[in-house]
Amino acid sequence: MTDIATRPADAVSPPPRGRRRRPRLDVGGPRAGTIAAFLTPFFLPFVLFYLVPIGYALWQSFRVVRRSGGQYGTSYTTFGGFEQYVEVFQNQEFWSSIGRIGLFGVVQVPVMLFTALVMALLLDSPLLKLKGFFRITAFMPYAVPGVIAAIMWSYLYSPQLSPVVDLLNAIGLHPDFLGPGAVLWSAANVSTWLWTGYNMLIMFSALQSIPQELYEAARIDGAGNWTIAWRIKVPIIAPSIVMTTVFSIIGTLQLYSEPAVLRQISSNISSTFTPNMLAYTVAVGNNYQQAAAISVVIAVITFVLSFGFMRLTSKRAGL
Amino acid sequence: MALMLVLAIYFLLPLYFLIVAATKPQGDLASTNGLTFSNFQLFDNLHTLFTFNGGIFGRWILNTVVYAVLGAAVGTLISALCGYALAKFRFRGREFLFSVILGGVLVPSTALALPLFLLFSEVGVVNTYFAVFLPSIVSPFGVYLARIFANAAVPQELIESARLDGAGEFRTFFSVSFRLMSPALVTIFLFQFVGIWNNFFLPMVMLQKESLFPITLGLFSWNGQTARTPLLQESVIAGSLVSIVPVIIVFIVLQRFWRSGLAAGSLK
Numbered sequence: 001m002t003d004i005a006t007r008p009a010d011a012v013s014p015p016p017r018g019r020r021r022r023p024r025l026d027v028g029g030p031r032a033g034t035i036a037a038f039l040t041p042f043f044l045p046f047v048l049f050y051l052v053p054i055g056y057a058l059w060q061s062f063r064v065v066r067r068s069g070g071q072y073g074t075s076y077t078t079f080g081g082f083e084q085y086v087e088v089f090q091n092q093e094f095w096s097s098i099g100r101i102g103l104f105g106v107v108q109v110p111v112m113l114f115t116a117l118v119m120a121l122l123l124d125s126p127l128l129k130l131k132g133f134f135r136i137t138a139f140m141p142y143a144v145p146g147v148i149a150a151i152m153w154s155y156l157y158s159p160q161l162s163p164v165v166d167l168l169n170a171i172g173l174h175p176d177f178l179g180p181g182a183v184l185w186s187a188a189n190v191s192t193w194l195w196t197g198y199n200m201l202i203m204f205s206a207l208q209s210i211p212q213e214l215y216e217a218a219r220i221d222g223a224g225n226w227t228i229a230w231r232i233k234v235p236i237i238a239p240s241i242v243m244t245t246v247f248s249i250i251g252t253l254q255l256y257s258e259p260a261v262l263r264q265i266s267s268n269i270s271s272t273f274t275p276n277m278l279a280y281t282v283a284v285g286n287n288y289q290q291a292a293a294i295s296v297v298i299a300v301i302t303f304v305l306s307f308g309f310m311r312l313t314s315k316r317a318g319l
Numbered sequence: 320m321a322l323m324l325v326l327a328i329y330f331l332l333p334l335y336f337l338i339v340a341a342t343k344p345q346g347d348l349a350s351t352n353g354l355t356f357s358n359f360q361l362f363d364n365l366h367t368l369f370t371f372n373g374g375i376f377g378r379w380i381l382n383t384v385v386y387a388v389l390g391a392a393v394g395t396l397i398s399a400l401c402g403y404a405l406a407k408f409r410f411r412g413r414e415f416l417f418s419v420i421l422g423g424v425l426v427p428s429t430a431l432a433l434p435l436f437l438l439f440s441e442v443g444v445v446n447t448y449f450a451v452f453l454p455s456i457v458s459p460f461g462v463y464l465a466r467i468f469a470n471a472a473v474p475q476e477l478i479e480s481a482r483l484d485g486a487g488e489f490r491t492f493f494s495v496s497f498r499l500m501s502p503a504l505v506t507i508f509l510f511q512f513v514g515i516w517n518n519f520f521l522p523m524v525m526l527q528k529e530s531l532f533p534i535t536l537g538l539f540s541w542n543g544q545t546a547r548t549p550l551l552q553e554s555v556i557a558g559s560l561v562s563i564v565p566v567i568i569v570f571i572v573l574q575r576f577w578r579s580g581l582a583a584g585s586l587k
Contacts, residue, residue, distance in 0.1 A: 030488045035408050038488070039416070041403035042462060049435060049454040050423050057434035113325070122323055129320070136571060137327045140334065143566040145517035147535040148559045151542055152333040155340065155353075155556070163336065163353030197330065207580065246425075254429045257519050264543045276429050280524070283433050293435055299430040306425050 053300070060292035084293035093272040094294065100184060101274055105252040108188040113244055116196050119273070120203035120237075121229050135204070138197030146194060150261035153190045158265060178266035187258040193272075195251065199244040204238040225303070242313050246306045253302045256280075330541060336565075341560045345553045371554055378530055379537040380561075385448070386533055390455040391512035395504055398458055398511075402465025407478060417466070423459035432524045439525065450508060450525035451533070455515045461507045468503030469496065505576040509569070517568060519544040534562045 030038075064080030067073040088094055122128050123135060141149065156162045157177035168175055177186045210233065218228050234241075256276045263269040272278040275298050283291035336353055341350065342361040351357040356505045368376050405417050435454055439445045444453075482493040497504070520534045526532060532540070538558050545552045570577065 018383045029410075030408055032410070034488045035404055035410050038400045038404035038408070038492075041397040042457070043416075044456045045397070045453065046420070046423065046459070046526065049457050050459075051430065053431050053434035053438055054426070057430075060434070060437065119323070119326065127320075128323065130323075134323050134327060136574075137330050140567055141330060141568070143513060143570050144334075144563050145519065145535045147517075147519045147539050148562055149333070150537065151555060151559055152337050154542075156333060156336060160349045161353060163334075164383065166352065193330065201578070250425065250427055254520075256429055261539065261542065264546075276520070279430075279433060283436075288433075288437055292437075295430045295433050298382055299427055302427050302430070303425055 002127055015047070032045060039305040057292045057295050057299075060289050062298050063289045065287075065289065080289070084289050085297070087290060088293050088297055093270075094275070094297075097272055097275045097278050099256060101252060104184060104188055104255065105249065107185075108191055110251060112192045112196050113199060113241065113248065115192070116199035116244070117234070117241065119196070119200045119205055121233060123200070123204050124207040125225065125229075135201070138200055140197065141194045142198045144194065146190075146257035147261055149194050150187075150190050150222055150258045150310065153186070153193070154262055154265050157186055157262075178262070178268060180268045183262060183266050183268045187255070187262055190258045191251070191255070195248070199248070202244055203237055203240050207233055210236055238239045238313070242310060245313075246309060249305050249309065253298060253305070323459045325459045337560050340556045343553075345550050348552060348556075360371060361557075364553050365561070368554045368557045368561070371551075375529060376534075376537065376554070376558055376561075379532050382448075382531060383533040383535075383562075386451055386455060386518075387512050387515040390452055390515045391508050392457040394458050394461060395508040395513045397456065398465045398507055399463030399469075399497070399500060399504055400492070402462045402467075403460070403469045403473070403492060403500070406469035407475065407496075420459045420462050422461060423457075427551060429520045432521050435521075436524045446527055446531065447526055448531060451518075451522050452533075454521060455518065457512050458507070458514070461511055464503065464507050464510075465500070468500050472499045474505060504574065505573065509573060509577050512569075513566065517563075534558065538562065 061084050062079060062081060063077050064083050065075050065077050068074045069183040119134075119138060123131055128134070143151075156164050159165050159176075159178075162177075165175065165177070176182060214232060215228055218232055223231070254276060255274045259269050259273045259277060263271075263273070270277075271281045275294065278297065279291050282294060339354060339356055340348060341364060342359050344355060344358055344360055344363075347357045347540065401420075405413060436445065439450050444450050477495060478491055479501075481495055486494070512557070516533075516534065518533070519539065522531075522533050522536045523539070529537070529540070538555055541551050541558070542555050545555060
């Protein structure tokens with residue numbers, strides 16, 4: 001194996017472009033076998049439980065079940081080309097679920113991240129008291145499983161049990177959190193409740209690593225708190241904001257637990273409410289090839305959106 | 320300040336409601352105000368919770384602990400080994416392997432669950448502990464963090480002097496590097512632990528046997544039965560409370576670890 005950059009070669013050849021300028025003791029690197037021993041415990045399960053299923057899903061998605069000799073003939077699976085994908089794209093329910101999740105993401109992600117950003121900036125300002133309390137309070141939902149959070153909120157949405165509904169009724173409002181127009185936003189609220197604090201802490205941690213001298217310099221130049229926050233702090237933590245956005249996009253496309261729980265108490269959530277629910281429903285209906293095609297499409301959309309967003313922002317912000 | 324207070328109430332409200340509701344008899348849930356205590360019978364509710372259906376809730380707790388603690392422990396170890404090797408050893412294909420792992424971070428885990436189910440059903444692993452446990456140990460994000468931490472926390476000079484002393488790579492890793500990385504490894508463990516503890520889709524796809532369920536799937540199935548058996552509501556509520564209290568305590572106790580971890584994750 002030649003895959004280890006052995007030190008003698010390094011010592012003879014000039015260091016490439018300023019890398020590793022310090023002269024180093026030549027003690028030899030690990031041998032290929034040793035490196036493999038470090039990598040294999042992760043890569044073996046990674047290949048088995050990540051790469052192989054991806055490959056398997058792709059393979060399945062190009063297959064179709066056919067019957068020989070009419071409707072009651074024996075069935076067999078064969079290569080079907082893009083047949084499954086054509087079917088996915090012709091499926092009205094698929095587009096409805098994508099539309100729903102798109103609407104959800106376009107509203108919920110900005111609301112959540114903007115709230116998180118404002119909270120992080122407030123936590124970072126010297127004016128706020130009780131910082132520790134606010135930090136813990138906001139982060140606590142992260143420890144709550146999505147299913148449990150949805151169950152808790154579903155009690156708060158339920159007309160019979162909810163103190164919130166009681167309260168709103170008392171002041172003359174009669175909300176129907178589980179109604180056809182509202183239930184998507186009720187699910188969005190659960191996601192927002194779960195993840196705002198987590199995102200806030202990522203942004204807050206980034207804010208904390210900005211050197212204080214920067215603010216002092218800005219102050220001498222006459223910048224106020226607002227200017228410092230929006231013109232200095234926000235641009236500096238832009239990479240964290242990008243990261244939280246990418247994770248939020250991935251999270252949105254995976255949406256499952258919240259609507260699945262709300263479905264238990266609301267007739268306004270169908271079994272094909274989100275793309276993931278659609279895939280699961282199709283798989284349970286024994287059309288594995290179709291379910292695989294849906295899974296592949298979801299993964300591709302996720303990839304394109306996350307990568308696209310990263311590329312777009314890194315170009316504009318010059319990161 | 321006012322804004323922060325409003326938000327704090329928003330974050331605490333469901334938890335407070337859950338605590339109050341867990342202390343009530345089922346009949347009081349609908350008939351009394353949800354935000355004030357009425358007949359206090361938390362311990363009766365807990366007793367019902369732990370004895371209902373042959374005490375299956377205890378089994379679910381045990382399952383969740385096995386999946387989450389063991390899965391996160393194994394997962395952290397293999398992530399640490401891999402991330403450390405990617406950070407500290409120079410070999411051809413290193414950057415390629417790292418970008419494959421980064422790509423893995425972006426793959427939605429729910430999109431993996433269905434094909435995994437099909438594969439596992441072909442080899443007969445479905446409906447066993449392994450069906451949930453094995454996929455849970457893989458954490459591409461853990462490797463990503465481990466690589467960053469190894470770069471930051473383990474000086475190359477130290478590894479080289481250990482080599483000069485004749486220590487093997489594994490010996491160096493476990494006696495020197497592992498210790499230096501340990502605060503970071505706690506973070507990776509915590510995140511993976513919470514990830515598995517909260518996981519729902521994978522167990523739902525893989526498991527039919529109630530005795531293998533984690534808490535999330537168990538409570539979900541009970542919650543679906545409350546329309547027919549309203550008394551189950553009490554156990555769903557008490558069970559929800561029981562399932563989140565330990566994790567919240569762990570988080571409050573281990574604050575400084577996950578905070579440093581978040582900081583490292585956000586810096587790239």
